[in-house]
Amino acid sequence: MSELAPDSVLRLAPGCRLNAAGESEDLLLIPEGALRLKGPARAIVELCDGQRAMREVAEELKRRYSSADGVRIETEVAALLARLRDRGVLEAV
Amino acid sequence: MKYTPRSLIAEITHRCPLHCVYCSNPLELQRRSAELPTENWISIFQQAAELGVLQLHLTGGEPLSRSDLTELVRAGRKAHLYLNLITSGVGLDGSRLDQLIEAGLDHIQLSFQDTEEGSANEFAGTRSHALKLRVAEAIRERRIAFTINMVVHRRNVERLGEMLAFAEHSGAQRLEIAHVQYYGWAFRNRDALLPTREQLDRSVEIVEAARERLKGRLRIDFVLPDYYAKYPKPCMNGWGHQQMLIDPAGRVLPCHAASVIPGLEFSSARERPLRWIWEESPAFNRFRDESWMPEPCRSCDRRTRDFGGCRCQAFLLAGDAAATDPVCTLAPTHFIVEETLQRVNGSSGRSWVYRNDPT
Numbered sequence: 001m002s003e004l005a006p007d008s009v010l011r012l013a014p015g016c017r018l019n020a021a022g023e024s025e026d027l028l029l030i031p032e033g034a035l036r037l038k039g040p041a042r043a044i045v046e047l048c049d050g051q052r053a054m055r056e057v058a059e060e061l062k063r064r065y066s067s068a069d070g071v072r073i074e075t076e077v078a079a080l081l082a083r084l085r086d087r088g089v090l091e092a093v
Numbered sequence: 094m095k096y097t098p099r100s101l102i103a104e105i106t107h108r109c110p111l112h113c114v115y116c117s118n119p120l121e122l123q124r125r126s127a128e129l130p131t132e133n134w135i136s137i138f139q140q141a142a143e144l145g146v147l148q149l150h151l152t153g154g155e156p157l158s159r160s161d162l163t164e165l166v167r168a169g170r171k172a173h174l175y176l177n178l179i180t181s182g183v184g185l186d187g188s189r190l191d192q193l194i195e196a197g198l199d200h201i202q203l204s205f206q207d208t209e210e211g212s213a214n215e216f217a218g219t220r221s222h223a224l225k226l227r228v229a230e231a232i233r234e235r236r237i238a239f240t241i242n243m244v245v246h247r248r249n250v251e252r253l254g255e256m257l258a259f260a261e262h263s264g265a266q267r268l269e270i271a272h273v274q275y276y277g278w279a280f281r282n283r284d285a286l287l288p289t290r291e292q293l294d295r296s297v298e299i300v301e302a303a304r305e306r307l308k309g310r311l312r313i314d315f316v317l318p319d320y321y322a323k324y325p326k327p328c329m330n331g332w333g334h335q336q337m338l339i340d341p342a343g344r345v346l347p348c349h350a351a352s353v354i355p356g357l358e359f360s361s362a363r364e365r366p367l368r369w370i371w372e373e374s375p376a377f378n379r380f381r382d383e384s385w386m387p388e389p390c391r392s393c394d395r396r397t398r399d400f401g402g403c404r405c406q407a408f409l410l411a412g413d414a415a416a417t418d419p420v421c422t423l424a425p426t427h428f429i430v431e432e433t434l435q436r437v438n439g440s441s442g443r444s445w446v447y448r449n450d451p452t
Contacts, residue, residue: 013266015200015238019147020173027147029175031200031238031267032314034099034147088266088312 004054004082011050013091018045030089040065044077045084050093054081094372096331096381097145101174102338102349105134105165107154110183112218113206114445115244115286116278118154119352123341131161133363135168137339140367142172146337149174154341157184163196170197177202179242182228183221190231200238202269203229207243208255216249218447233264240267246286247442250296257303261311270300271316276350280409282445287437293321320430324395325402325418332380332404337371345370347377350405354414380404385415389423 004010012018019027019034026037028045037045040061047057058077062070084090107122129137138149149169156162157180169176177200178193205225207213213222232239241260245253253270260268272293275283288296300315307313319326329336329348338346343362346352352359357376360369371377379385383396390401401407402418410419410429417424 013238014236015266017175017199029147029199031177031202031240034175086309088309 004078004085006055007053008081009050009053009093010048010081010085010090011093012045012048013088016089018042028084028089035087035089041080044080045090048081048090054078057081096334096371098141098337098371099146099335100148100150100337101138101141101146102150102152102336103134103137103165104152104154104338104340104349105129105156105162106158106341108158109154109181110158110219111155111181111221112447112449113244114216114218114278114282114447115246115273116448117274117349118277119340119350120277120281121352122154127342128159129341129343129363131164133343134165137343137362137367138165138169138172138174140362141337142174144368144371147175148177150177150179152179155181155183157181157189163189163192166193166198167196175199180204181217181221182225185228185231187231187234190235194235194237198237200240201232202240202242203232203265204242204244205256205259207249208252208259209249212249212252229263229265238267239263239265240269241265242269242271244271244273245288245296246273247288247292247437248286250288250292253296253299257299257307257313261307265311267312267314269314269316270296271314272296272318274316274318275320276353276405276409278448283433284437284440285443285445287318287320287433289438290321290434293318319403319406319420320434322420323422325399325406325421327399328403328406328418331400333371333377334381334400337377345374345377347380348405351376353405354408357414380415387415387417389425390417393423 015031017029019029026042028035028037044057047060058074061073061077081090106128107118108125156178166176176198178198179202182203206216210222214220241263243256273279273286279286300313304313333347338349339362344359345362346359357379359376360374386396386401390396402421404414407416407418408414411426416426419426419429421427
């Protein structure tokens, strides 16, 4: 699969949604089951609202985790979003 | 409790306009007069969510046969469950589909019997194929997750290529190709439905090639007939480990076939809290751990992966639910499966029997 461009705008595909906030674990519910989301993954998926570009998702995350390495955040956001897109969980708008 | 149920299969009715020759429902169907009323199901959904269930699969029979389906979907969503509808499509039109989506339906799984209309209607025992095509079109026009389910067997597996092409252009995101599993009515028609070894091997090749070609466009789940396997399937991922099924009358079972096993008493959700049934009931605990296992399972490294296979199949084939699943090549009763396969591979095909609807 191709890499995502920084200006790719993504949103959750039909039939994919986050479980209610505040449960004991963060889950992405999908037709065939559930994917467990670790660390900031839930926040990253929430930011994919069909409005923000991937670049803006990473910017927002850098703002929230200002002490973390910015380049690493960009790499990890790109990797997570590409993986979820390949899995059919996120779709390009 | 070590085990958390993750999915609830709700057989909300056994009524069905189709009479598929491979129907997986039990031989004894629950009558309409025995069906749980709406409020019992709503309570069950809430209890299930409290136990940890994430996914609710509404199935049957044909779930659209119940006029309160939209209300049940709404109640399931309110309980924070993921709502999956498993349907033949008969009884669905654009306006009912809109109501279901508005009520919170997440995903529709639509079954097809074939791509060739005459055969599809023959396998279903009713003229439903043309209607299903219209339903698929209505689903495609809406924003909802869509899976096509194709059941394959000896008499239609030759058209697997056409089935894949149909699914590719249907608007579905997923395709489930399931070889018939031999339980319920399908067990009665087994010798007419089991594919030959050659057909099976060819189907694996075709699906593998299609998976590669359709990567990123269509996800393909493929279920093999375990009679040809070397080791048994990890049935339900273990008895009472992750899933439960409730029949139309409210009986709670570890799977859709378990009612065939003699000597087990399955409690009703009308009479007992779901938590007690899941955690405490003797039926759910009967095959949960490894203490029931005979040899060769007991000392087998695979026992934590396949849990000794399927208890219902052990009963159906070997007459003992506590035997090693006879499909396992290590099982002392494996000769039963071998004899069946020899018979099927040596015959030019048999006829089948249709089932009637419950009253």
